[in-house]
Amino acid sequence: xxxxxxxxxxxxxxxxxxxxxxxxxxxxxxxxxxxxxxxxxxxxxxxxxxxxxxxxxxxxxxxxxxxxxxxxxxxxxxxxxxxxxxxxxxxxxxxxxxxxxxxxxxxxxxxxxxxxxxxx
Amino acid sequence: xxxxxxxxxxxxxxxxxxxxxxxxxxxxxxxxxxxxxxxxxxxxxxxxxxxxxxxxxxxxxxxxxxxxxxxxxxxxxxxxxxxxxxxxxxxxxxxxxxxxxxxxxxxxxxxxxxxxxxxxxxxxxxxxxxxxxxxxxxxxxxxxxxxxxxxxxxxxxxxxxxxxxxxxxxxxxxxxxxxxx
Numbered sequence: 001x002x003x004x005x006x007x008x009x010x011x012x013x014x015x016x017x018x019x020x021x022x023x024x025x026x027x028x029x030x031x032x033x034x035x036x037x038x039x040x041x042x043x044x045x046x047x048x049x050x051x052x053x054x055x056x057x058x059x060x061x062x063x064x065x066x067x068x069x070x071x072x073x074x075x076x077x078x079x080x081x082x083x084x085x086x087x088x089x090x091x092x093x094x095x096x097x098x099x100x101x102x103x104x105x106x107x108x109x110x111x112x113x114x115x116x117x118x119x120x
Numbered sequence: 121x122x123x124x125x126x127x128x129x130x131x132x133x134x135x136x137x138x139x140x141x142x143x144x145x146x147x148x149x150x151x152x153x154x155x156x157x158x159x160x161x162x163x164x165x166x167x168x169x170x171x172x173x174x175x176x177x178x179x180x181x182x183x184x185x186x187x188x189x190x191x192x193x194x195x196x197x198x199x200x201x202x203x204x205x206x207x208x209x210x211x212x213x214x215x216x217x218x219x220x221x222x223x224x225x226x227x228x229x230x231x232x233x234x235x236x237x238x239x240x241x242x243x244x245x246x247x248x249x250x251x252x253x254x255x256x257x258x259x260x261x262x263x264x265x266x267x268x269x270x271x272x273x274x275x276x277x278x279x280x281x282x283x284x285x286x287x288x289x290x291x292x293x294x295x296x297x298x299x300x301x
Contacts, residue, residue: 009212017205018125025197030134030179034141037172038125041148044164048157051230053221058156059246061238067221069156070230071246078251079262081163086269088172092179093276099183 008049015042029095029105033088040084047073134180142173159247 015038022035051070059071095105102110124147128140145168152161216223233246233254243249251259 005217006212006215008218009215010209013205013208013212015125016208017201018129020204021197021201022129024200025194026129028134030176030183031128031137033176034128034137037141037168038128038144041145041164041168044160045148045151045155048152048155048160049218050223050225051157052155052218053226054218056156056221058158059234060158061234061244061246068234068246070226071233071250072230073225074157074160074247075250075255077157077160078163078247079258081160081167082262083265085167085171085175086266089175090269090272090276092175093273095179096182097276105183 009046012042012046012049015039015045027106027108029098029107030092032107033091033095036091037084037088040080044077044080047077132186134184134186135177138173138176138180141176142169145169145172159245 019035019037019039019042022038023032026032026035051073053067053069056067056069057065059068059074098110099105102113104110104113124140124144128137128144131137131140145164149161149165149169152158152164216225220226233250237246237249237254238244241249241253243253
């Protein structure tokens with residue numbers, strides 16, 4: 001079976017690299033969080049696509065079904081999604097605090113304020 | 121999906137970015153259904169597309185929805201990202217093909233769960249039986265993580281927050297955050 005072959009991994013890698021680029025290149029903190037989320041979802045898709053079996057159905061037992069997809073990656077990712085939201089919430093809370101303290105959510109402006117303080 | 125992600129990287133209006141990330145999550149949920157992971161799709165649609173987007177919109181209302189200036193493509197991050205991506209693609213060349221029933225992941229313990237979980241737990245949905253029965257303690261630990269995150273958010277944003285630069289308080293909160301990560 002030539003198609004899709006390894007295509008699923010490549011899609012994952014493209015998404016992951018977009019997320020990675022947002023995290024390291026963009027200065028805006030909220031955008032960094034969005035980038036982290038994109039990165040995270042790409043890892044989820046990676047796991048889920050590993051568990052897929054051709055011709056398989058969703059892993060819910062039924063007498064008429066012979067082949068099931070692998071349920072274990074699904075369980076792992078269920079947990080990971082919820083934990084991901086917890087970390088997102090915490091990150092966003094920290095952004096709100098940073099905005100209160102520095103009146104900006106651009107990381108380079110925060111750096112400027114910090115270095116200006118050190119010189120004083 | 122890649123288009124949505126790219127648009128999120130390029131757009132400067134943060135409101136649009138947040139909505140795009142919600143759309144991205146929803147597309148991911150659709151993809152999970154296609155990949156037979158219905159439980160994951162439920163969770164992603166509710167939690168990823170719903171709660172995450174809501175939290176981000178709340179943050180926007182508390183901060184600002186304008187991103188500062190137009191930024192040009194930065195060479196160093198772009199090259200780091202390209203090199204990493206190429207290395208990862210090189211790494212996938214050894215991976216089993218999509219949907220291969222003989223892939224190592226699908227051979228180890230997965231068949232055991234598929235054949236025995238109905239007898240052992242009586243729950244037809246294998247994902248549920250693994251999550252709540254075989255890995256019950258793990259799921260409990262997950263609840264602890266969410267609880268800790270909730271405490272962390274309350275500690276950061278709770279009442280008595282000082283509007284000036286935080287002093288001693290802040291270090292305590294950072295410790296909280298470290299424990300989660």
